[in-house]
Amino acid sequence: MSKKDLQSLIDEALGNIRNDRKVAREFLNEIANQIANDPDKNKYLSPVAAKHVESLQRSNEQLVKIIGLRQKNQPQDFNLTEEDKNNLFDMIQGEPADG
16 A cells, blocks of 8 residues: 555544544534433433444544554654764763854
């Protein structure tokens, strides 16, 4: 799978996760309003709300996995410029760095 294909799949997954979270959040707000208006509905609606909270937790886990995939694809190398090297050397030697 090419990086471009993987990136498009990651972008699609992120979009789906965000949409699912938005829908779940709206539904949880509606359930909370119904329970506030009629506390007798609590025993019926609480299990439904719990399922939606579980789906939000799963989406968080998916986000963590996607972040892990992205970090794997990020180059871990970094290079110091010649100026950075000189400044570090000066700091080690106890001399003030320029700039």
